[in-house]
Amino acid sequence: MxxxxxxxxxxxxxxxxxxxxxxxxxxxxxxxxxxxHGSKGFLHQGxxxxxxxxxxQVFVYENNCPHRGVPxxxxxxxxxxxxxxxxxxxxxxxxxxxxxxxxxAGPCVGQSLRQFPCYISHDQLWVG
Ligand code: FES
Numbered sequence: 001m002x003x004x005x006x007x008x009x010x011x012x013x014x015x016x017x018x019x020x021x022x023x024x025x026x027x028x029x030x031x032x033x034x035x036x037h038g039s040k041g042f043l044h045q046g047x048x049x050x051x052x053x054x055x056x057q058v059f060v061y062e063n064n065c066p067h068r069g070v071p072x073x074x075x076x077x078x079x080x081x082x083x084x085x086x087x088x089x090x091x092x093x094x095x096x097x098x099x100x101x102x103x104x105a106g107p108c109v110g111q112s113l114r115q116f117p118c119y120i121s122h123d124q125l126w127v128g
Contacts, residue, residue, distance in 0.1 A: 025126045025128040026044070026126065027124050028044060028051060028060065028125045029042065029124070030125070031058075031120060031123045031125060032123070034051055034053040034125070036055055037053065037080070037084040038053055038077075038080065039053070039078065039080050041073060044127065047062065048064065048071060049061065049062060049063055049116065050072070050077075051118075052079060052087060057098075058118060058120065059098050059101070059118070060115065060118040060125075060127050061113040062114040063079075064113070064114065065094060065108070066108045066111035066113065067091070067092060067106070067108040068091060070091055072088070073090055074091075078090075081095060086104075087113070093105075093106050094107060094108050094109075096112070100112065101114070116128070
C-alpha cells in the first residue's frame with residue numbers, strides 16, 4: 001500500500017518486490033491520473049504493472065494473473081470489477097483483494113498477485 005510520503009514494503013517481507021537489479025525508486029504517474037476508485041496500467045522499465053487506487057490508498061502489482069500468467073485486463077486500464085472494489089482477471093474472472101493481491105474467488109484462490117512497494121510524494125506515485 002502506498003501512503004503519502006511513506007515507503008511501504010511488501011507485507012510478506014519477501015524480495016518479490018524487486019523490480020530491477022537496482023531498487024532505485026522511480027516515478028510511475030501523477031496521482032491525478034488515478035481515479036479515486038480506479039486503476040491504470042503501465043509499461044514501466046520493461047515490466048507490465050498496474051496501480052489500483054482505493055481512496056487515499058494506492059497499490060501496485062505486476063500485471064500477471066497467477067492462474068495462467070496472462071495480463072489481467074481486456075480493456076486498457078480496467079483492472080477492477082463492476083463494484084470498483086476488487087481486482088478482476090478478465091480471462092476467467094478471478095477476484096483479488098486490492099490491499100494484498102490475494103485471490104478470494106475464482107480458479108486461483110489463495111494465490112496472490114505480485115505486489116511492488118510504492119509511495120506517494122508530491123502527488124506523484126513512485127515504485128521501487
Ligand atoms: S487467467 Fe486469470 S483467472 Fe484464469
